[in-house]
Amino acid sequence: MISLSASKPTNPQPSQPGPTSGSGNGGAQHVGGIFSMRTGRKARDKAPVSKKSEHVFRDNSGRTDLAVSVQHLSITYRTTFERVPTFKNAIVRAGRGERAVVEINAVNDVSFDVKNGTALGIIGSNGAGKSTIMRSLAGILPPTHGRVEVWGRASTLLALGVGFNAMLSGRENVILGGLAAGLSRKEVEERANDVAQWAELGDFIDAPMRTYSSGMFQRLAFSVAVHMKPDILMVDEALSAGDAKFREKAQTKMEELRSSARAVFLVSHALGSIKEMCDDAIWLHKGRIMMHAEPAECIDAYTQFVKVGKTPSTMEEL
Numbered sequence: 414m415i416s417l418s419a420s421k422p423t424n425p426q427p428s429q430p431g432p433t434s435g436s437g438n439g440g441a442q443h444v445g446g447i448f449s450m451r452t453g454r455k456a457r458d459k460a461p462v463s464k465k466s467e468h469v470f471r472d473n474s475g476r477t478d479l480a481v482s483v484q485h486l487s488i489t490y491r492t493t494f495e496r497v498p499t500f501k502n503a504i505v506r507a508g509r510g511e512r513a514v515v516e517i518n519a520v521n522d523v524s525f526d527v528k529n530g531t532a533l534g535i536i537g538s539n540g541a542g543k544s545t546i547m548r549s550l551a552g553i554l555p556p557t558h559g560r561v562e563v564w565g566r567a568s569t570l571l572a573l574g575v576g577f578n579a580m581l582s583g584r585e586n587v588i589l590g591g592l593a594a595g596l597s598r599k600e601v602e603e604r605a606n607d608v609a610q611w612a613e614l615g616d617f618i619d620a621p622m623r624t625y626s627s628g629m630f631q632r633l634a635f636s637v638a639v640h641m642k643p644d645i646l647m648v649d650e651a652l653s654a655g656d657a658k659f660r661e662k663a664q665t666k667m668e669e670l671r672s673s674a675r676a677v678f679l680v681s682h683a684l685g686s687i688k689e690m691c692d693d694a695i696w697l698h699k700g701r702i703m704m705h706a707e708p709a710e711c712i713d714a715y716t717q718f719v720k721v722g723k724t725p726s727t728m729e730e731l
């Protein structure tokens with residue numbers, strides 16, 4: 414749900430999630446779906462109600478049955494629709510005691526557990542909240558409400574090359590990526606050659622990443638994520654930019670990881686990949702879980718819901 418409030422937000426950063434009341438109050442106007450807008454004049458009238466929320470990474474020795482537990486997770490982004498927030502507009506609003514803050518309830522009261530050894534697929538239409546949930550599992554977005562527990566070290570491939578510095582070489586980025594994933598310098602250096610080899614970049618591994626094609630970016634990003642021996646691997650739409658050979662190789666690597674990692678998460682619009690690679694699936698719609706079942710069952714229900722057939726273009730990205 415999006416709420417447009419004329420309040421004095423505690424969080425001045427646009428597009429940041431934070432504890433909010435979510436449902437809005439006085440003057441609330443539903444625009445439809447997960448969006449609503451509200452306006453008002455006094456911040457104190459609309460003070461956010463913050464419930465207990467928590468994200469915890471735990472040592473992977475602590476629990477043997479579960480890899481991830483998500484309980485009543487809600488995430489609300491607080492942002493503004495102003496294209497360029499101007500000083501003049503801010504002054505005008507301040508004079509009126511107003512400030513336009515848009516609240517987007519991207520995830521609403523979502524709960525699920527993921528057992529060890531599971532590959533979980535997350536499907537749903539654009540804006541359903543898939544990436545938001547992945548970012549929250551990765552610890553990038555704090556829950557607004559609810560609780561996320563992750564047992565073990567997570568390695569994420571949430572968007573193509575996020576975290577890479579285009580001015581540095583592929584090899585330098587591999588080392589930085591490994592250190593950021595919590596490995597020691599020695600461990601990273603030991604794995605850097607495997608990463609480079611798997612990515613098949615040849616001499617480009619020592620060239621600045623600004624010279625890479627998007628497919629090359631992707632090969633390196635995927636290679637870093639899978640070679641850091643994660644307990645939990647999260648891949649969000651990251652298989653789409655690669656060529657056919659890369660996709661096949663990536664699929665084989667993920668199969669391999671399934672046996673060594675505690676859990677694998679895959680977000681994709683390529684329903685065929687979800688069916689092939691996952692043994693459990695969640696279908697999300699407007700921030701809520703519509704179904705948590707076997708992939709084939711979820712895909713059937715989802716394709717019927719959005720009235721598309723299981724054509725080559727829905728099962729795999731062409």
Ligand SMILES: Nc1ncnc2c1ncn2[C@@H]1O[C@H](COP(=O)(O)OP(=O)(O)OP(=O)(O)O)[C@@H](O)[C@H]1O
Nearest residue numbers: 428490492517519538539540541542543544545546
């Ligand atoms: N940084 C952000 N700031 C504000 N709102 C955001 C931000 N990121 C996502 N949203 C909103 O949160 C909702 C869920 O977005 P999300 O990216 O999680 O959906 P998704 O299911 O991954 O979609 P897609 O399939 O298009 O990638 C959408 O309404 C989107 O507009």
